[in-house]
Amino acid sequence: MREDATFLIRKQLDEEENIFALLTMGVFSGIPSPPTGVVLRILPHMSREISVMTRRSAGLDDVFAQTLGTFDID
Amino acid sequence: MKTYFFLGKGGVGKTTASAAWSVGLAQSGLKTLVASIDPAHNLGDAFAVRIGDRIMHVGDNLDAVEVNIEDMIRAYLDELSAKMKNTYRYLSAMNIDGYFDILKNSPGIEEYATMEAIKKFVALIGYDAVVFDTPPTGMTIRVLAMPRVSLLWTDQLIKMRKRILSTRGMVENVQGKFEAEVDGERVVLSSSEKEDPIMQELVSYREELRTLRDMFSSEQSYVNIVTMAEDLALFETKRIIESLGTFKIRVRTIFLNKFFAMANPPEEIKGKMEEQEGVIKRMKAEIRGIEVKDIPLLRKSPRGIDELLRVYSNYLV
Amino acid sequence: MTALIVLFAAAFYIFFYFTYGKSLERNVVRADGTRSTPAVRLRDDVDYVPANKFVLFGHHFASIAGAGPIVGPAIAVVWGWFPALLWVWFGNLFIGSIHDYLSLMASVRYDGKSIQHVSGELMGKSSKYIFEVYIYFTMILIVAAFMGVYGALASKSPEILTASVLFMVAAVVEGQLLYKTKLPFWLSSAIGVALTILSIVVGFLWPFIKCPNINLLYVFQVIYIILAASLPVWFLLQPRDYLNSYILWGGIIISSIAAVFAFRGFSWPAYTSFAARVISGQPSPFWPTVPLVIACGALSGFHSIVGSGTTSKQLDNELSGLFVGYGAMFMEGMLSTIVITSIGAFGLTVFQGFADKIAAAGFDLAKMKVDAGYFGQVGAAVINSKDIGIGGALGIFTKSFGQMLNVIKVPVKLGETLGGLWASAFVLTTLDTTNRLARYAFQELVEPLKKVSKGLHGVLADKWVASILAAVLGLWLITKGGNMYTALWAGFAGANQLLASIAMLTAATWVKKVQKVGKGMLAAVLIPTFVLWVTVFAALVWFLFVIVPVSAPALQVVLGGFVVLMLILDIMLVINFFRSWNQGQQNRATEA
Numbered sequence: 015m016r017e018d019a020t021f022l023i024r025k026q027l028d029e030e031e032n033i034f035a036l037l038t039m040g041v042f043s044g045i046p047s048p049p050t051g052v053v054l055r056i057l058p059h060m061s062r063e064i065s066v067m068t069r070r071s072a073g074l075d076d077v078f079a080q081t082l083g084t085f086d087i088d
Numbered sequence: 089m090k091t092y093f094f095l096g097k098g099g100v101g102k103t104t105a106s107a108a109w110s111v112g113l114a115q116s117g118l119k120t121l122v123a124s125i126d127p128a129h130n131l132g133d134a135f136a137v138r139i140g141d142r143i144m145h146v147g148d149n150l151d152a153v154e155v156n157i158e159d160m161i162r163a164y165l166d167e168l169s170a171k172m173k174n175t176y177r178y179l180s181a182m183n184i185d186g187y188f189d190i191l192k193n194s195p196g197i198e199e200y201a202t203m204e205a206i207k208k209f210v211a212l213i214g215y216d217a218v219v220f221d222t223p224p225t226g227m228t229i230r231v232l233a234m235p236r237v238s239l240l241w242t243d244q245l246i247k248m249r250k251r252i253l254s255t256r257g258m259v260e261n262v263q264g265k266f267e268a269e270v271d272g273e274r275v276v277l278s279s280s281e282k283e284d285p286i287m288q289e290l291v292s293y294r295e296e297l298r299t300l301r302d303m304f305s306s307e308q309s310y311v312n313i314v315t316m317a318e319d320l321a322l323f324e325t326k327r328i329i330e331s332l333g334t335f336k337i338r339v340r341t342i343f344l345n346k347f348f349a350m351a352n353p354p355e356e357i358k359g360k361m362e363e364q365e366g367v368i369k370r371m372k373a374e375i376r377g378i379e380v381k382d383i384p385l386l387r388k389s390p391r392g393i394d395e396l397l398r399v400y401s402n403y404l405v
Numbered sequence: 406m407t408a409l410i411v412l413f414a415a416a417f418y419i420f421f422y423f424t425y426g427k428s429l430e431r432n433v434v435r436a437d438g439t440r441s442t443p444a445v446r447l448r449d450d451v452d453y454v455p456a457n458k459f460v461l462f463g464h465h466f467a468s469i470a471g472a473g474p475i476v477g478p479a480i481a482v483v484w485g486w487f488p489a490l491l492w493v494w495f496g497n498l499f500i501g502s503i504h505d506y507l508s509l510m511a512s513v514r515y516d517g518k519s520i521q522h523v524s525g526e527l528m529g530k531s532s533k534y535i536f537e538v539y540i541y542f543t544m545i546l547i548v549a550a551f552m553g554v555y556g557a558l559a560s561k562s563p564e565i566l567t568a569s570v571l572f573m574v575a576a577v578v579e580g581q582l583l584y585k586t587k588l589p590f591w592l593s594s595a596i597g598v599a600l601t602i603l604s605i606v607v608g609f610l611w612p613f614i615k616c617p618n619i620n621l622l623y624v625f626q627v628i629y630i631i632l633a634a635s636l637p638v639w640f641l642l643q644p645r646d647y648l649n650s651y652i653l654w655g656g657i658i659i660s661s662i663a664a665v666f667a668f669r670g671f672s673w674p675a676y677t678s679f680a681a682r683v684i685s686g687q688p689s690p691f692w693p694t695v696p697l698v699i700a701c702g703a704l705s706g707f708h709s710i711v712g713s714g715t716t717s718k719q720l721d722n723e724l725s726g727l728f729v730g731y732g733a734m735f736m737e738g739m740l741s742t743i744v745i746t747s748i749g750a751f752g753l754t755v756f757q758g759f760a761d762k763i764a765a766a767g768f769d770l771a772k773m774k775v776d777a778g779y780f781g782q783v784g785a786a787v788i789n790s791k792d793i794g795i796g797g798a799l800g801i802f803t804k805s806f807g808q809m810l811n812v813i814k815v816p817v818k819l820g821e822t823l824g825g826l827w828a829s830a831f832v833l834t835t836l837d838t839t840n841r842l843a844r845y846a847f848q849e850l851v852e853p854l855k856k857v858s859k860g861l862h863g864v865l866a867d868k869w870v871a872s873i874l875a876a877v878l879g880l881w882l883i884t885k886g887g888n889m890y891t892a893l894w895a896g897f898a899g900a901n902q903l904l905a906s907i908a909m910l911t912a913a914t915w916v917k918k919v920q921k922v923g924k925g926m927l928a929a930v931l932i933p934t935f936v937l938w939v940t941v942f943a944a945l946v947w948f949l950f951v952i953v954p955v956s957a958p959a960l961q962v963v964l965g966g967f968v969v970l971m972l973i974l975d976i977m978l979v980i981n982f983f984r985s986w987n988q989g990q991q992n993r994a995t996e997a
């Protein structure tokens with residue numbers, strides 16, 4: 015029941031954490047990134063965000079699978 | 089505490105100026121530290137003494153140090169690497185050592201390390217004045233701008249982090265504390281700013297940046313340009329002043345170094361001397377509110393504390 | 406009679422679940438309780454997390470049950486209740502439920518990848534692209550069709566309009582309670598349910614929101630969907646989805662009870678004619694056009710998307726798949742059965758209540774009661790007539806529903822408002838969903854434009870442009886279409902069935918190449934696949950030559966163009982299928 019009430023919000027949280035990870039650590043993927051200083055400071059605490067980012071990038075070949083579950087079309 | 093920055097291209101006499109200035113300050117009774125953050129260190133030559141990367145006493149009231157930026161970067165990255173290895177015990181996706189090699193060459197790492205060095209010395213207790221012999225102009229400007237630039241980004245990251253924490257809070261209101269499995273361990277993901285280590289880092293970093301930014305722009309901070317009396321130098325000097333102006337950093341004094349002061353100049357040099365006159369005139373006319381001092385071309389480069397003191401008394405004050 | 410039909414349907418589905426269904430599980434899917442599912446193997450507690458099979462059934466069913474299983478049958482009863490029931494039962498049994506079950510299990514075997522991805526793996530990348538194109542174009546049709554359906558209903562029923570608006574307010578309040586306060590979960594939920602019931606009761610007693618002008622309602626819907634898709638999800642969408650599930654289950658329980666205890670005979674004609682005027686007032690041959698009317702409830706391609714989107718990643722055990730995927734589809738069949746039952750038993754009672762208006766509009770109600778053929782000719786016109794004011798397909802359903810609930814002592818209008826909120830809550834959900842989907846779907850679609858004109862691409866790829874464009878195009882279609890939503894509904898259903906075709910072709914390829922199933926069971930999958938493909942192809946051709954020419958001129962181009970596109974893609978699909986059938990294909994799936 016509780017999962018029902020938060021399904022979409024949790025998906026949004028996942029995406030937000032993914033974006034945060036990409037923004038701060040994009041340097042690892044060739045994305046121009048904020049000044050190194052900021053990155054180095056927060057890097058030791060980013061284990062969750064890194065795993066979110068890694069998981070999302072692995073799933074990028076099938077965006078439908080990741081997103082279409084959130085759409086109620088019928 | 090007062091801070092002094094001497095900016096300029098390589099070879100204009102920055103090191104001599106900053107060394108002489110530090111000697112003068114020490115002489116007047118202020119406990120002074122002169123630090124070279126220029127990778128091409130010449131401070132030791134100016135003092136005719138070997139200066140290493142540990143602070144050492146070079147005279148009354150006067151300490152000196154030549155910062156090894158490369159080492160600083162390496163040491164910093166090593167420490168980070170150790171911290172990372174501890175935090176990410178088995179992170180499947182990243183080869184940590186490999187990535188840190190990339191970081192060494194990442195744009196901005198040198199600026200960052202230089203800024204950290206400045207921060208370190210400025211925080212030292214026990215000095216009334218710190219004088220910096222800076223890297224070539226371009227790098228120094230980027231360093232001086234860093235707090236402001238980093239602040240913009242840090243503010244945005246803080247905003248973004250707040251959103252994440254707020255979204256987590258909403259899930260928490262329904263499901264209770266949000267737990268997740270990270271690298272094989274169950275971890276509680278907090279939604280409160282006080283408990284989120286990333287938010288804490290961002291906020292404390294922002295504080296440090298603000299302090300540094302305010303320091304660079306404050307009355308206690310003296311940014312000086314050392315240059316030569318040539319046309320191109322004039323253009324460059326104006327550009328530097330403008331750049332720094334956009335970061336709200338004031339230039340106090342322009343030192344025109346290696347000035348030809350001759351009673352009977354030979355033919356070959358007359359043209360140069362005319363150029364000099366022209367440059368000084370225009371400088372004084374076009375650049376307002378900044379003192380212009382000229383330092384003549386000396387017979388030989390000053391070496392040692394006594395000669396540096398003489399330069400200070402004769403030309404710098 | 407009502408009880409008979411409902412109980413028969415239940416027995417029908419239960420019987421075939423344990424015979425046909427179990428056989429599929431054993432011989433085609435070869436479900437293995439010891440093989441770990443992606444939910445277990447790839448568990449990350451976000452997308453991949455094993456869920457209890459009853460909970461998962463609930464989620465999956467709530468996702469696939471929308472307004473579709475209600476609207477489709479309510480349009481199809483013009484053929485008579487019997488043919489409609491036949492399709493809901495046998496179409497579901499032979500095609501629909503197999504489609505749902507196999508696409509779910511194929512996805513499970515491919516690590517929870519979407520069925521589109523699987524089709525790309527098995528049949529070549531162009532199949533995946535075809536899938537994507539269908540989805541994007543369908544968005545516009547859905548907007549138009551669903552807006553039409555809701556508009557027809559709400560413009561004639563202030564009670565339902567009031568209730569649905571109040572329900573939106575209730576959802577916003579629920580969002581605040583759930584996510585922004587520390588109230589205990591059970592309390593916030595209870596308040597939410599209470600507010601929902603309140604919306605229905607207030608709508609019933611004081612229907613203060615009236616909107617006789619249907620165009621105003623369309624505009625209201627356009628503004629609503631763009632707004633809903635732009636607000637943060639916690640504000641409206643999430644709490645609304647949450648409350649929707651209460652409405653769904655409440656509605657099903659109440660209607661099942663009422664249907665069983667109604668003890669009413671069916672007065673509605675069992676069979677009117679083979680080519681009753683169902684779609685756009687044109688004679689519509691039952692075969693091949695029934696799939697263009699009854700989609701969900703019998704067969705729906707969107708189910709494969711839902712199944713392979715979320716459900717396949719949460720299946721705890723392969724043996725739960727039958728219950729979740731196959732079972733949920735049967736449940737939806739039950740839902741459609743109840744819809745048909747209520748109209749079958751009470752539809753004519755509703756007509757009787759409108760006797761004067763029907764006569765004034767020039768139709769002979771007495772003749773309709775005795776002459777089934779005549780009924781087939783004018784039934785749809787009576788239902789959709791603005792002058793008579795029944796309110797279209799949803800109107801005949803909600804009014805029959807109200808009559809049916811009256812049997813268990815619920816005031817007719819209250820029951821009607823309940824049914825109306827049920828249907829409209831799901832219609833509105835679908836509408837804003839399509840808008841959200843359209844935002845990024847349009848960007849995918851215009852991607853090739855980058856090479857042609859960067860400027861144009863820049864404009865089109867903007868999410869606001871995509872959002873407004875999708876809503877406005879849908880609006881344009883429904884208003885230009887003379888408010889003949891049946892044509893647009895048929896277009897939507899056609900696209901839906903084509904999605905089902907792709908999924909079935911993929912499932913058939915999987916069954917042959919990966920599962921290497923024997924001839925007998927292979928036929929159980931292949932025959933429905935081809936029947937489906939041929940039926941939909943024929944239906945689309947019929948649509949092109951019969952419906953498009955009588956549509957409003959502006960509509961002809963769009964609808965016609967879309968149908969032609971669908972036909973072309975359909976042919977490409979089958980070519981792909983045959984090619985891959987004969988070649989050896991690389992695959993990474995786990996073999997049974």
